[in-house]
Amino acid sequence: MVASMLSFAxxxxxxxxxxxxxxxxxxxxxxSAVFTVFAAMLACRGRGLWYTLxxxxxxxxxxxxxxxxxxxxxxxxxFRYLPLADAHSVGSxxxxxxxxxxxxxxxxxxxxxxxxxxxAGFTGVLLIIRPGFTAPNWALLLPLxxxxxxxxxxxxxxxxxxxxxxxxxxxWSAWVGLALTSFVxxxxxxxxxxxxxxxxxxxxxxxxxxxxALTWALAxxxxxxxxxxxxxxxxxxxxxxxxxxxxxxxxWTIAGGSIVVASGLYAWHRERLMRAAAA
Numbered sequence: 001m002v003a004s005m006l007s008f009a010x011x012x013x014x015x016x017x018x019x020x021x022x023x024x025x026x027x028x029x030x031x032s033a034v035f036t037v038f039a040a041m042l043a044c045r046g047r048g049l050w051y052t053l054x055x056x057x058x059x060x061x062x063x064x065x066x067x068x069x070x071x072x073x074x075x076x077x078x079f080r081y082l083p084l085a086d087a088h089s090v091g092s093x094x095x096x097x098x099x100x101x102x103x104x105x106x107x108x109x110x111x112x113x114x115x116x117x118x119x120a121g122f123t124g125v126l127l128i129i130r131p132g133f134t135a136p137n138w139a140l141l142l143p144l145x146x147x148x149x150x151x152x153x154x155x156x157x158x159x160x161x162x163x164x165x166x167x168x169x170x171x172w173s174a175w176v177g178l179a180l181t182s183f184v185x186x187x188x189x190x191x192x193x194x195x196x197x198x199x200x201x202x203x204x205x206x207x208x209x210x211x212x213a214l215t216w217a218l219a220x221x222x223x224x225x226x227x228x229x230x231x232x233x234x235x236x237x238x239x240x241x242x243x244x245x246x247x248x249x250x251x252w253t254i255a256g257g258s259i260v261v262a263s264g265l266y267a268w269h270r271e272r273l274m275r276a277a278a279a
Contacts, residue, residue: 001217001229007210009236011203012088013244016079018199022190024076027200028069029185032177034204035211039174042167052171056163064156064169065176071149078142084241085234085249089128089257090143092234095264096121097151105155108222117267124259127252154218161219169215231261 019027043052055061078087096118102108125144160169192200217226234257241247249257 001214001226002232004210004213004217005230005233006236007206007213009233009240011206011210012075012079012084012237013240014199014203014206015076016084017244018196018203019076019080022192022196022200023185023188024073024080025181025184025188026190027076027203028072029178029181030200031072031204031207032069032174032181034201035208036174036178038205038208038212039167039170043171047167049171052165052167053175055160055168055172057160058172060156061160061164061169061172062176064153064160065173066180067149067153067156068173069177069180071146071153074142074146074149078139078146081139082143083245083247083249084237085247085257086128086140086253087143088234088237089249089253089260090125090140091147091150092231092257092260092264093121093125093144094147094150094154095228095230096260096267097148098154099264099267101151101155102222106158106222113270114267117263117270120266121260121263124256124263126256127259128256154214157215157218158222161215166212166215166219170212173211228265231264234261 015027040049043049075087075091078091099114100118128140157169217229238249241249
């Protein structure tokens with residue numbers, strides 16, 4: 001999970017840099033194309049391409065993969081209008097969505113303390129957005145929507161891992177993503193410069209590493225158990241945002257982000273205590 005978050009942080013930093021010169025759809029299309037080759041190579045090394053593509057729950061796989069495309073578009077748009085730290089401070093609420101959704105969708109037990117942690121976390125999000133106290137910044141709704149979609153994506157990935165292999169899940173993510181992004185990425189294509197090609201390829205490779213590590217993590221244990229490690233993403237993007245773009249988060253963003261992280265860590269701590277008591 002830590003490796004996944006570091007990969008995504010580097011990917012998001014380069015994406016924010018390049019998305020001002022090239023369309024969101026074009027960036028996502030190149031990323032999906034490389035990801036498809038990567039997933040196909042993994043499948044061919046295992047049981048074969050077409051065998052790996054066979055899923056016990058194809059509609060769930062397709063919906064999950066399509067959700068990932070929508071989530072990616074939402075966050076890339078957020079990077080265009082917001083500093084990395086601001087976008088990810090709001091986006092770091094995604095583990096709280098995982099906790100909230102793990103009960104109805106996965107059948108995992110969520111106690112009162114964890115529900116209180118979820119409410120506290122969303123209080124931190126409101127502190128960052130500060131509705132009614134500042135001029136409305138509707139761009140902040142983009143990472144909040146992306147956080148909800150990312151949380152749901154992780155839940156659906158966990159569901160798929162119960163019946164399908166990691167390679168099958170990756171292959172569906174790649175092919176569905178490529179199909180959807182090609183419809184909008186190719187008609188708006190702008191010829192990249194040599195440097196842009198290098199950056200686009202790097203974005204794609206970092207995305208491959210990140211999704212592969214995340215899929216392995218979600219297949220190895222319960223979704224709620226590894227959520228604390230996802231908060232390392234906020235640390236990485238804050239540092240990278242300051243170094244690359246000179247974006248220093250204000251005190252409200254730091255305070256709200258701290259509350260979100262503390263709430264998620266408390267929910268995880270309560271989960272560990274419940275498991276220890278049950279054992």
